[in-house]
Amino acid sequence: MAETRMAGGCQCGAVRYAITPPLVNPSICHCRMCQKAFGAFYAPLVGVPLDKFEMTRGTLSIFRSSDVVERGFCKDCGTPLTFRNLESGEMNVSIGSLDDPKAVKPIVQYGIEGRIPWVGELNALPGMETEEDSDASPEHYARIRLSNHQHPDHDTGVWPPDGGSSR
Amino acid sequence: MTAHLLTGGCQCGAVRYALDQRPENVHLCHCRMCQKAVGGPFAVICPVLKPAFSVTRGAISFFMSSDVGRRGFCSACGTPLTFDYPDGDDIGVLVGSLDEPGRVPPVIQYGNESRVAWYSGLTQLPGDHPTYADDPEMRQRISSTSHQHPDHDTDQWPPEGTGS
Numbered sequence: 001m002a003e004t005r006m007a008g009g010c011q012c013g014a015v016r017y018a019i020t021p022p023l024v025n026p027s028i029c030h031c032r033m034c035q036k037a038f039g040a041f042y043a044p045l046v047g048v049p050l051d052k053f054e055m056t057r058g059t060l061s062i063f064r065s066s067d068v069v070e071r072g073f074c075k076d077c078g079t080p081l082t083f084r085n086l087e088s089g090e091m092n093v094s095i096g097s098l099d100d101p102k103a104v105k106p107i108v109q110y111g112i113e114g115r116i117p118w119v120g121e122l123n124a125l126p127g128m129e130t131e132e133d134s135d136a137s138p139e140h141y142a143r144i145r146l147s148n149h150q151h152p153d154h155d156t157g158v159w160p161p162d163g164g165s166s167r
Numbered sequence: 168m169t170a171h172l173l174t175g176g177c178q179c180g181a182v183r184y185a186l187d188q189r190p191e192n193v194h195l196c197h198c199r200m201c202q203k204a205v206g207g208p209f210a211v212i213c214p215v216l217k218p219a220f221s222v223t224r225g226a227i228s229f230f231m232s233s234d235v236g237r238r239g240f241c242s243a244c245g246t247p248l249t250f251d252y253p254d255g256d257d258i259g260v261l262v263g264s265l266d267e268p269g270r271v272p273p274v275i276q277y278g279n280e281s282r283v284a285w286y287s288g289l290t291q292l293p294g295d296h297p298t299y300a301d302d303p304e305m306r307q308r309i310s311s312t313s314h315q316h317p318d319h320d321t322d323q324w325p326p327e328g329t330g331s
Contacts, residue, residue, distance in 0.1 A: 011203045011238070012230055028289050031298045033315050035268060036178045039247035039261030040207050042289075063179055063244035067312035068305070071178075071245065077230035078240025078247050080206040094206030101202060105285040109294035116269045120290030122195060127276030130198045140235065147234035150200050 008098035009057070010074035010081060013151025013159040016057035017081070017093065019048045024090055026104050030119070031111025037063075037071050038080050041119050042111070044095035045083050046104050053091040056155065099153035174223075175265040177241035177248060180316025180324040181225045184248070184260065188219035193262070193271050197286075198278030204230075204238050205247045205261065208283045212250050212259035213271050220258050223320065266318035 009016035024047035034043035060072035060082060072082035083092040095101050109115075131141045151159060171185035190213035201210035227239040227248055239249030251258035262268045276282075299306035316324055 011200070011232060027294075028292070029298075032318070033178070033309075033313065035263040036315060037244070037246060038205060038207055038263055039210075040205055040263040041211060041268065042207075044207050061245065063314075065178060065244075065314055066309045068309050073245025075242050075245070077204070077232075078228065078238065078242070078245050079204060080245055080247070096202040096205060096207040101208060102283045102285075106289060106292060109289070109292045111298045112295050113297035115290075118272055122273060122276070123287035125195065125273060125276045127195075127279045127282075129280040130196075130278045133277055143235045144200075144233040148200070149230075149232055149234075150203060153199070 006098055006100065006103065007056070007155050008081075008093060009151055010077050010079035010097065011150050012074065012077035012079075013156070014058045014076045015060060015074045015079075015081060016055070016151075016155060018054050018056055019046075019091075019093055020052040021048070022052070023048060023104065025108055026095065026106045027108045027110055028106050029110040030113075030115040032114045033065055033069075034083075034111060035114060037065060038094070041116050041122075042109075043080070043083070044101075044106060045092040046095055046098075046106075047090040047092045050089055050091050053093070057159075171223075173265055173267070173270065174320055175248075175260060176224070176316055177244050177246035177264065178315050179241065179244035179246075180321070181243040182222065182227055182241045182246075182248060183224035183316075183320060184227075185221050185223050185320075186213075186215050186219055186260065187221070188215045190215050190260070190271050192275065193273045195273050195276040196278045197276065197280075197282040199281045200232055200236075201250075201278060202281065204232060204250075208286050209276075209278070210247070210250070211262035211273055213262055213265070214257040214259040216256060217251075217258050220260070224324075 026046040028042040061075040173186040176183035228242040
C-alpha cells in the first residue's frame with residue numbers, strides 16, 4: 001500500500017486531484033448503482049479523510065445519485081472520479097483514475113447483492129496484450145500511440161501540451 | 168415503445184440506447200486507456216454492428232481518446248457508455264450500462280500489458296453481505312431517494328413533477 005501522496009485524474013486531463021494517506025477501505029462495490037455509474041461490473045474505490053483529498057486542476061462535475069451520495073466525474077471526457085457519502089468524513093476516488101492503480105489493492109467487497117455470478121471467473125479468460133490482437137494492423141496501433149490524447153500518468157504543468165484543445 | 172433485444176443507458180437516464188443484435192466478442196480490456204476512461208482496473212466492452220445500435224433518448228457526448236478511437240459518455244452524470252472507431256463497423260457498449268449486464272458474459276481479455284496484479288483475487292475478498300445490510304435505515308434512505316434511472320426504458324424521465 002502506498003505511503004505517500006498519490007495523484008490521479010480523468011482521461012482527458014481537465015480534472016486532476018491528489019490524495020494523501022491514510023487510505024480507508026480500498027474496495028470493489030458490486031451494487032447496481034456503482035455498476036451503472038461506472039459502466040462496469042463493479043466500482044473500485046479507495047477513501048481518504050476529506051482533508052486528505054485536494055483538487056489540483058479543474059473542477060469535478062457532480063451527479064447526486066441519491067440524497068445521500070454525490071458522484072464526481074469529468075464533464076469533458078466522462079471519467080468516473082469520486083464517490084462521497086455526504087454524511088461521512090471521507091472522499092473516495094476511483095482506483096482506475098489514479099496514476100498508478102496497481103498501488104492500491106482492494107481489501108473488501110461491497111454490494112454483494114448485485115454481483116454478477118461469473119465475475120470471479122473473468123481472470124481465467126484467454127488474454128493477450130493490446131498489440132498482439134491480430135485483428136488490427138500495426139499501423140492501427142501506431143496511429144493510436146502517436147495521437148494519444150490521454151493525460152499522462154503524472155502531473156503536468158500545462159495540459160494539453162500545445163495549449164490547444166485536446167479534442 | 169419498440170421491443171429491443173437489449174437496452175441500457177447512463178445512471179441519470181438522460182441517455183438511453185438499444186441494441187438489436189447480441190453483442191459478439193464481449194471482452195475485458197485492461198489497457199491503460201480503458202482503465203483511465205472508466206476509472207477502473209479494466210473496461211468491459213460489448214460490440215455490435217453499428218446499424219444494430221441506436222440512441223433512444225438524449226445524445227452521447229464523445230471524447231476522442233486518440234485520433235482513431237472515441238469514447239462516449241453522458242455529460243450530465245459521467246457514465247461511460249461506448250467505445251468505437253468512427254471508421255469502424257462496430258460500436259461497443261460498456262457492460263455496466265446495460266440494464267442487464269449479466270446477460271453478456273465476456274469471452275476474452277485484451278490489454279494484458281497493464282493488467283493490475285491483484286485483479287484475479289478481487290472476488291475472493293471478504294465482504295459477503297449486501298449493501299448496508301448492517302444499516303437498514305441508510306439502505307432505505309438511499310433506495311427511496313435514488314436518482315438512478317430504472318433498468319428498463321421509460322416513457323418519461325425523471326418522473327413527472329420531480330427533478331433528478
